[in-house]
Amino acid sequence: xPRKKEKxxxxxxxxxxxxxxxxxxxxxxxxxxxxxxxxDKRVRSAIVRLGYHPNEAARVLxxxxxxxxxxxxxxxxxxxxxxxxxxxxxxxxxxGYATLLLACEADLNEEDRALAxxxxxxxxxxxxxxxxxxxxxxxxxxxxxxGVPVVTLDRTIPGLDAGEVMVENAxxxxxxxxxxxxxxxxxxxxxxxxxxxxxxxxRMDGYRRAMADAGLKPQMLIAENGAEVxxxxxxxxxxxDVPTALFSLxxxxxxxxxxxxxxxxxxxxxxxxxxxxxxxDLGELLAVPxxxxxxxxxxLGRSGTRLxxxxxxxxxxxxxxxxxxxxxxxxxxxxxxxxCVAPPRIAGTK
Amino acid sequence: xPRKKEKxxxxxxxxxxxxxxxxxxxxxxxxxxxxxxxxDKRVRSAIVRLGYHPNEAARVLxxxxxxxxxxxxxxxxxxxxxxxxxxxxxxxxxxGYATLLLACEADLNEEDRALAxxxxxxxxxxxxxxxxxxxxxxxxxxxxxxGVPVVTLDRTIPGLDAGEVMVENAxxxxxxxxxxxxxxxxxxxxxxxxxxxxxxxxRMDGYRRAMADAGLKPQMLIAENGAEVxxxxxxxxxxxDVPTALFSLxxxxxxxxxxxxxxxxxxxxxxxxxxxxxxxDLGELLAVPxxxxxxxxxxLGRSGTRLxxxxxxxxxxxxxxxxxxxxxxxxxxxxxxxxCVAPPRIAGTK
DNA sequence: CTGAAAGCGCTTACAG
DNA sequence: CTGAAAGCGCTTACAG
Numbered sequence: 001x002p003r004k005k006e007k008x009x010x011x012x013x014x015x016x017x018x019x020x021x022x023x024x025x026x027x028x029x030x031x032x033x034x035x036x037x038x039x040d041k042r043v044r045s046a047i048v049r050l051g052y053h054p055n056e057a058a059r060v061l062x063x064x065x066x067x068x069x070x071x072x073x074x075x076x077x078x079x080x081x082x083x084x085x086x087x088x089x090x091x092x093x094x095x096g097y098a099t100l101l102l103a104c105e106a107d108l109n110e111e112d113r114a115l116a117x118x119x120x121x122x123x124x125x126x127x128x129x130x131x132x133x134x135x136x137x138x139x140x141x142x143x144x145x146x147g148v149p150v151v152t153l154d155r156t157i158p159g160l161d162a163g164e165v166m167v168e169n170a171x172x173x174x175x176x177x178x179x180x181x182x183x184x185x186x187x188x189x190x191x192x193x194x195x196x197x198x199x200x201x202x203r204m205d206g207y208r209r210a211m212a213d214a215g216l217k218p219q220m221l222i223a224e225n226g227a228e229v230x231x232x233x234x235x236x237x238x239x240x241d242v243p244t245a246l247f248s249l250x251x252x253x254x255x256x257x258x259x260x261x262x263x264x265x266x267x268x269x270x271x272x273x274x275x276x277x278x279x280x281d282l283g284e285l286l287a288v289p290x291x292x293x294x295x296x297x298x299x300l301g302r303s304g305t306r307l308x309x310x311x312x313x314x315x316x317x318x319x320x321x322x323x324x325x326x327x328x329x330x331x332x333x334x335x336x337x338x339x340c341v342a343p344p345r346i347a348g349t350k
Numbered sequence: 351x352p353r354k355k356e357k358x359x360x361x362x363x364x365x366x367x368x369x370x371x372x373x374x375x376x377x378x379x380x381x382x383x384x385x386x387x388x389x390d391k392r393v394r395s396a397i398v399r400l401g402y403h404p405n406e407a408a409r410v411l412x413x414x415x416x417x418x419x420x421x422x423x424x425x426x427x428x429x430x431x432x433x434x435x436x437x438x439x440x441x442x443x444x445x446g447y448a449t450l451l452l453a454c455e456a457d458l459n460e461e462d463r464a465l466a467x468x469x470x471x472x473x474x475x476x477x478x479x480x481x482x483x484x485x486x487x488x489x490x491x492x493x494x495x496x497g498v499p500v501v502t503l504d505r506t507i508p509g510l511d512a513g514e515v516m517v518e519n520a521x522x523x524x525x526x527x528x529x530x531x532x533x534x535x536x537x538x539x540x541x542x543x544x545x546x547x548x549x550x551x552x553r554m555d556g557y558r559r560a561m562a563d564a565g566l567k568p569q570m571l572i573a574e575n576g577a578e579v580x581x582x583x584x585x586x587x588x589x590x591d592v593p594t595a596l597f598s599l600x601x602x603x604x605x606x607x608x609x610x611x612x613x614x615x616x617x618x619x620x621x622x623x624x625x626x627x628x629x630x631d632l633g634e635l636l637a638v639p640x641x642x643x644x645x646x647x648x649x650l651g652r653s654g655t656r657l658x659x660x661x662x663x664x665x666x667x668x669x670x671x672x673x674x675x676x677x678x679x680x681x682x683x684x685x686x687x688x689x690c691v692a693p694p695r696i697a698g699t700k
Numbered sequence: 701c702t703g704a705a706a707g708c709g710c711t712t713a714c715a716g
Numbered sequence: 717c718t719g720a721a722a723g724c725g726c727t728t729a730c731a732g
Binding site: 385389413 | 701705709
C-alpha cells in the first residue's frame with residue numbers, strides 16, 4: 001500500500017539537485033533566456049530526474065494568469081451545446097488551456113452561481129458563455145473590469161460589450177421559410193420559445209421577412225418554455241385556419257413538434273410540412289427525414305475559444321468597443337419533411 | 351472606460367475595516383468558532399461591504415484541497431457522455447465543487463495529456479474518468495498515490511483499484527437478445543467495436559449467454575472503430591447465411607447500422623431486425639422506432655460524483671481495496687425495430 | 701476569545 | 717549570466 005500523500009518536489013529541490021539558485025531554475029522554466037547552456041542542461045535534467053512540475057497555485061498567487069478558461073453552458077445534455085463545448089474545450093487544450101465547465105440548467109439562478117464561483121475563485125483568465133440570463137450583464141462586466149475577457153456564444157447580452165460569435169440566424173430562417181413558400185405553403189406558422197434571446201428573435205425576423213416578401217401573414221406561436229410547446233401547437237391546430245406548414249425555431253421545439261404530430265397522426269409533410277432551425281445527427285433516419293437549417297456547432301465553439309484566447313493575448317477585455325464579432329454561415333439541409341421527394345442536397349453535403 | 355484591473359480586497363483589508371487582526375477574519379471565514387458575536391458581526395459586515403472573496407490560489411498554496419474535480423470524457427459530442435457529464439457537473443456544483451473538463455477525443459494521446467495537465471497543476475481533488483485508454487493505469491495510480499481519489503465511469507481499468515460506477519451490461523444485453531430470440535430469430539449477429547472495454551465485453555457476454563441458452567451459434571462482428579462498422583456489416587450481409595437480426599453494442603454502432611440498412615434498402619424489422627445497446631432521445635421518431643437497452647446516463651454521472659465526493663471526504667483514494675462499486679440497472683425499451691407491432695412499453699415508461 | 705509571525709512555492713525587481 | 721531576498725494572500729501552530 002503506497003503512502004497517502006507523496007510530497008511534490010519544489011523549485012528548491014531542483015535547485016539543490018542542479019547546484020544552482022532557485023531563481024535560475026525559474027529562469028529555465030520560463031523564458032530560459034540569459035542562462036548558459038551548461039546550467040540550462042543541468043537544470044533540465046534535474047527537473048526530469050525529480051519529476052518536477054511547477055505549482056500552479058503558487059504561480060497564480062504570484063500574479064500569473066491561470067491558463068484556464070471558464071465555459072458556461074445552459075445545458076450540456078442538449079447536443080447543440082455539447083458539440084460546441086467539446087470543440088471549444090479541444091481548442092483550449094490544444095493551446096495549453098484547461099477548461100472549467102459550468103453547466104447551469106435552465107434553473108434561473110444557477111448562472112449567477114456559476115459566474116460567482118468563477119469570479120470568487122479568480123480561476124479563469126477568460127470566459128466563454130452561452131448566456132441564458134440576459135441580466136447577467138453586471139456580473140460579466142465585473143469580470144471584464146478585473147481584466148477577464150468575455151466572449152458570448154450564439155447569443156448576445158444587451159448592454160454588454162464583449163466578443164461575440166453568432167450564426168446567420170435571419171438568413172438561415174429566411175432560406176427555410178422561402179423553401180416552404182416555394183412549396184406553395186401560405187399558412188406557415190412559426191413556433192418556438194426563448195424569444196428574449198436575439199438568436200431566436202433574429203430567426204423570427206428572418207421568418208417575418210420571408211413571409212412579408214411573399215405577401216403572407218406571419219403567425220407566431222411563442223411558448224413559455226420547451227415543455228409548453230406541444231400545448232400551444234395543439235391548441236393552434238384545433239383552432240380554425242389550420243396551418244399547412246410549421247417553422248420551428250430550435251431543436252427542442254422541433255422534437256416536441258414531431259412527437260406531437262406523431263401522436264396526433266398527422267402525416268408530415270402531406271398534411272403539415274415541417275422545417276426546423278437546428279439539424280439533428282439522426283435527421284436522415286427519422287420517420288420523415290427532417291429538413292433543417294444546420295448550424296456549424298463545432299465551429300462555433302472553436303471560433304469562440306480562438307477569439308477568447310486572442311483577446312487574452314492582446315489584453316483586450318472586449319469592453320473597449322473593439323469587441324470582435326464573428327458570424328458563421330448556416331445551411332439549409334433539404335430532406336423530406338418540407339415536401340421534397342427525392343432529397344436534393346444543397347451544396348456539397350455528403 | 352473602466353480601469354483594466356481592479357485589485358481585489360484581501361484579508362488584510364477586511365481586518366483593517368473591521369478593526370481586528372487578519373487571523374480573526376480567517377477564523378470567521380472558516381469555522382467561525384471561537385469568535386465573539388460582536389467581532390463576528392463586524393467582520394462579516396466588512397466582508398460584504400468590501401465585496402471580499404477569499405483567494406483560492408492562496409488557500410491552495412497553503413495546503414487546502416481545491417474544491418475542484420477533474421472530469422475526463424472521451425467525446426462530449428456523444429450524447430451518452432454529455433448527458434453523464436452534465437449530471438456529474440451539476441451534482442458537483444451543488445456540493446460547491448467546480449469541474450475541470452477534459453474531453454480527449456479518441457485520439458490516442460490526449461487522455462495522457464489531459465491527465466498530465468491535471469497532475470501537473472495539482473488542480474483537482476478527485477478525478478472522474480471514462481477511461482478511453484486502458485494503459486492510463488499508471489498515471490491514475492500516481493494521482494492516487496498523491497491522495498487524489500479516482501472513480502471510473504462506465505468502464506474499468508484492469509489493475510487499477512478505484513471507485514467504479516458501471517451499468518448492468520450483461521443483463522441488459524441478455525434481455526435484448528432474449529427478446530430477439532423470442533421473436534423467433536436464430537441468426538442473430540452481434541456487432542460493435544471497442545471490445546477491449548469491459549462494458550462492451552460484458553455486453554458481448556450477455557449476448558453469448560442468451561445465444562447459448564437458446565442453443566444458437568453466436569456470431570461476432572467486431573470492427574476496429576465506429577467508422578469501420580458499415581464496411582464489416584455490409585460484407586457480412588453479402589456473405590451467405592444472412593443474419594435475420596442484429597444486436598448492436600453501442601449507440602454509434604446502431605447509428606451506423608441504421609444508416610447502412612437504409613442505404614441498402616433493407617426493411618427493418620421485416621428483412622432484418624435491430625436491437626441496440628444505448629437508447630436515443632429520438633428513438634421514437636425514427637423511421638423504425640428503435641428497440642434499445644436504455645442506460646441511466648444521468649444517474650451514472652450523478653452516482654459517480656457522489657461516490658467521488660464521498661471518497662474525498664473519507665480520505666479514501668480507492669486504492670485500499672475498499673473501492674466502492676456501484677452497478678446501475680438497465681432497461682429494455684421495446685419499440686418496433688425488434689419486430690414488435692404495437693409498442694408495448696416495458697415497465698413504467700412514459 | 702484574539703493576535704503576531706512563519707511559511708506554502710513561486711516570480712521579480714535589484715544587484716553583481 | 718547568476719543569486720539573495722521580498723512578497724503574492726492565505727492558514728496555522730503557538731502564545732496570551
